[in-house]
Amino acid sequence: NAGVTQTPKFQVLKTGQSMTLQCAQDMNHEYMSWYRQDPGMGLRLIHYSVGAGITDQGEVPNGYNVSRSTTEDFPLRLLSAAPSQTSVYFCASSLGRAVEKLFFGSGTQLSVL
């Protein structure tokens, strides 16, 4: 198993551009989530999904959209990038709907100029 795969690893955007961060897992996990990590802030939950067709907002959802059309994929869309969205983004998944053990991807470093 590859686990949780995130692409791209690095991305530079200009303010106002849109893009999609990809996340895929091959472990048949029901739960998937997106976090952003900023220095001194720990990880903050953006959006999460407890199964295909179900998504919900986390702590910091503004400026981001998600969808879960399949069990494997959970893309994160930035609608109109802002410098405040410069961060490291992590996708994570868990077997069941109860979040008992998250498996993390290796992260996407995003810079918005």
Place this chain on the structure above:
Amino acid sequence: SQQGEEDPQALSIQEGENATMNCSYKTSINNLQWYRQNSGRGLVHLILIRSNEREKHSGRLRVTLDTSKKSSSLLITASRAADTASYFCAKETSGSRLTFGEGTQLTVNP
């Protein structure tokens, strides 16, 4: 707002010493988890303790949970240079949300 306060923010010890990190939280939890992050990498799950448990062990790791004080501690015994990393506590509350603290940066000097 962050669901947990961790202390210390940074900890530097010598190899062979024990390292203790603390985590406090504000609302009731279903379980509390500890994760490790090496520089530039994703987080790795270490151990989970449920709200009805008081102590758990896994190898050189010992986790305690005091729900009356809303606090948890992670003890790493006989530390090694390879334990150098950031350690995060994460609280699972209702609604399938896992909320992370700000982390403790542990440096183990050889």
